[in-house]
Amino acid sequence: MPTVASLQNLFKIYRKPGTDIEVYALRDVSIDFEQGQYTAIMGASGSGKSTLMNIIGCLDQPTSGRYILGEDDISQLQDDALSEIRSRRIGFIFQNFNLIQQLTVLENLEVPMFYLGIPPHERHRRAVELAHRVGLEQRLDHRPMQLSGGQQQRVCIARALINEPLILLADEPTGALDSKTGVQILQLFDELVAQGRTIIMVTHDPTVAHRCQRVIHLHDGQISRDELNARHPVAAEDGQLTG
Ligand SMILES: Nc1ncnc2c1ncn2[C@@H]1O[C@H](COP(=O)(O)OP(=O)(O)O)[C@@H](O)[C@H]1O
Numbered sequence: 001m002p003t004v005a006s007l008q009n010l011f012k013i014y015r016k017p018g019t020d021i022e023v024y025a026l027r028d029v030s031i032d033f034e035q036g037q038y039t040a041i042m043g044a045s046g047s048g049k050s051t052l053m054n055i056i057g058c059l060d061q062p063t064s065g066r067y068i069l070g071e072d073d074i075s076q077l078q079d080d081a082l083s084e085i086r087s088r089r090i091g092f093i094f095q096n097f098n099l100i101q102q103l104t105v106l107e108n109l110e111v112p113m114f115y116l117g118i119p120p121h122e123r124h125r126r127a128v129e130l131a132h133r134v135g136l137e138q139r140l141d142h143r144p145m146q147l148s149g150g151q152q153q154r155v156c157i158a159r160a161l162i163n164e165p166l167i168l169l170a171d172e173p174t175g176a177l178d179s180k181t182g183v184q185i186l187q188l189f190d191e192l193v194a195q196g197r198t199i200i201m202v203t204h205d206p207t208v209a210h211r212c213q214r215v216i217h218l219h220d221g222q223i224s225r226d227e228l229n230a231r232h233p234v235a236a237e238d239g240q241l242t243g
């Protein structure tokens with residue numbers, strides 16, 4: 001499978017405000033993500049997971065190193081070019097849903113399409129289709145408050161698919177859900193992966209990570225382990241990672 005995202009020798013160095021103290025949030029991180037790959041990122045608090053996800057998601061840039069997303073080298077882009085790429089090529093799924101409370105399910109899906117310049121009729125058609133895809137076709141006129149946590153997360157997943165993203169990024173997507181609902185969301189992820197979606201997910205839960213094809217462990221800003229799940233049907237075809 002082709003590479004959709006290539007991180008090459010990334011460093012992210014923060015400076016503590018008002019001091020000369022530098023924090024190496026990422027040190028020499030190199031990862032190639034293949035199209036259609038389902039990856040879990042694990043690591044203790046402070047190990048650099050969010051920093052890595054923010055860079056992959058074009059919310060932030062590395063201090064040094066290269067990041068190629070699709071065919072674009074985005075390591076040197078200015079903020080406006082970065083946010084343009086982000087809105088076109090990345091889908092985000094957050095732990096706390098980030099839905100607009102005043103809007104219905106349908107409207108929550110239509111608003112981002114407005115910003116992507118999609119015409120009104122098309123917006124409506126695609127919002128209905130996406131709601132269908134995540135099993136919310138009966139809930140189009142509900143507001144987030146009237147939905148369960150699992151249903152709200154489904155809206156988020158539908159919303160993240162609007163721009164047909166190259167990569168879906170999920171930061172602890174089941175963290176706010178009970179385990180039964182969490183499994184339903186993970187089943188939806190399995191379906192998306194089966195349809196060819198590329199998903200990168202942060203999780204602290206080994207049983208959640210175990211459902212992924214690849215598990216990358218961060219430790220103090222460095223990759224400490226990068227392994228394919230041999231028992232995973234897709235990963236098993238590819239064999240073990242070397243090196
Ligand atoms: N904006 C920032 N300014 C300074 N230090 C930061 C900033 N963001 C993160 N860090 C530091 O970078 C390291 C990695 O943080 P983070 O990526 O949030 O880790 P994780 O998501 O794994 O908990 C930590 O030491 C954290 O304190």
Ligand SMILES: [Mg+2]
Pocket residue numbers: 049050051
């Ligand atoms: Mg974090």
